[in-house]
Amino acid sequence: MADLAVTGSTGAVGGRIARTLADLGIEQRLIVRSAERAPRLDGAEVREVPGGYADPAGFREALEGVGTLFLVSAEEAQDRVAQHKAAVTAAKEAGVERIVYTSFLGAAPDSTFLLGRDHWATEAAIREAGLTFTFLRDSFYMDFIPYFAGPERTFRGPAGNGRLSPVSRDDIAAVAVQVLSTPGAHDDATYGLTGPELFTLTEAAERLGRYTGETYSYVEETNEEAWESRRPSGAADWMIEGWISTYVAIAEGSLDRVSGDVEAVTGRPPMTLEQTLDAYPELLSGDLPG
Numbered sequence: 001m002a003d004l005a006v007t008g009s010t011g012a013v014g015g016r017i018a019r020t021l022a023d024l025g026i027e028q029r030l031i032v033r034s035a036e037r038a039p040r041l042d043g044a045e046v047r048e049v050p051g052g053y054a055d056p057a058g059f060r061e062a063l064e065g066v067g068t069l070f071l072v073s074a075e076e077a078q079d080r081v082a083q084h085k086a087a088v089t090a091a092k093e094a095g096v097e098r099i100v101y102t103s104f105l106g107a108a109p110d111s112t113f114l115l116g117r118d119h120w121a122t123e124a125a126i127r128e129a130g131l132t133f134t135f136l137r138d139s140f141y142m143d144f145i146p147y148f149a150g151p152e153r154t155f156r157g158p159a160g161n162g163r164l165s166p167v168s169r170d171d172i173a174a175v176a177v178q179v180l181s182t183p184g185a186h187d188d189a190t191y192g193l194t195g196p197e198l199f200t201l202t203e204a205a206e207r208l209g210r211y212t213g214e215t216y217s218y219v220e221e222t223n224e225e226a227w228e229s230r231r232p233s234g235a236a237d238w239m240i241e242g243w244i245s246t247y248v249a250i251a252e253g254s255l256d257r258v259s260g261d262v263e264a265v266t267g268r269p270p271m272t273l274e275q276t277l278d279a280y281p282e283l284l285s286g287d288l289p290g
């Protein structure tokens with residue numbers, strides 16, 4: 001029976017982690033909402049919990065016998081913190097001793113980036129449960145930079161001239177694999193996972209332009225303009241507020257940080273924007289990356 005359980009293996013980060021662990025010959029239990037969509041991997045047993053974190057009883061049962069859990073943060077939802085807390089309680093009750101959780105850079109109870117508050121609350125729940133933890137505080141995904149510009153190749157938002165250092169999902173997964181496969185080496189550590197360098201959205205547009213030969217730009221919006229340009233999407237207000245807070249957090253400088261943690265943990269420097277695009281040219285479609 002595997003001592004390690006991995007959530008999110010039907011997604012990008014968890015999928016990369018599960019595949020790499022399998023390649024390393026490490027046994028794992030994949031806890032998924034749909035067994036049909038689970039990757040088929042050597043040394044991996046699959047447990048289906050259709051309700052995911054919102055089904056604490058099912059999640060607890062799926063975790064019986066597991067010592068370490070990789071807990072991927074759930075998709076955006078108004079009750080996301082409640083789901084995360086339920087998952088942590090279920091893990092504790094099942095006998096899990098260690099959780100490796102994907103958090104967010106600078107997670108705090110008053111983060112300007114609103115989802116950073118959810119991550120802080122989840123970290124607090126893991127600490128309060130008395131579990132050993134490693135928090136992977138990811139910056140924004142490098143993979144999403146072209147998507148932010150969209151098919152119009154224009155970044156729009158109240159980001160001022162703030163800088164950010166996005167991190168590729170490959171690097172997040174590489175750190176997670178290292179942490180998961182070396183028990184004891186990263187206990188109670190909190191890592192800030194960023195890319196190798198800072199750039200503004202104006203500089204991101206210039207770099208995408210140079211890389212593709214197309215014209216990219218950044219249009220700074222006021223808060224009001226940001227609401228006006230996003231309302232037609234039909235998304236709920238809480239979601240739009242979350243999206244806009246992404247840009248406000250960039251403007252205020254709360255993402256203006258390069259950490260050496262990716263290299264310290266994996267032994268290799270994090271990927272640049274261009275290296276990420278070389279590895280995943282499909283990101284340039286401007287669509288939401290899968």
Ligand SMILES: NC(=O)c1ccc[n+]([C@@H]2O[C@H](COP(=O)([O-])OP(=O)(O)OC[C@H]3O[C@@H](n4cnc5c(N)ncnc54)[C@H](OP(=O)(O)O)[C@@H]3O)[C@@H](O)[C@H]2O)c1
Pocket residue numbers: 007008009010011012013014032033034037051052053054072073074075076083102138139140141144169290
């Ligand atoms: N730092 C950033 O810029 C950034 C950007 C986007 C997302 N994120 C966060 O990072 C997480 C991982 O990113 P990713 O790129 O791997 O996302 P992804 O490709 O959308 O994968 C998300 C994974 O989480 C699972 N999941 C989502 N909600 C769940 C729930 N309530 N209960 C159980 N499993 C659930 C999904 O399962 P299904 O396949 O069944 O849906 C999927 O396997 C995201 O879920 C999100 O919280 C961070």
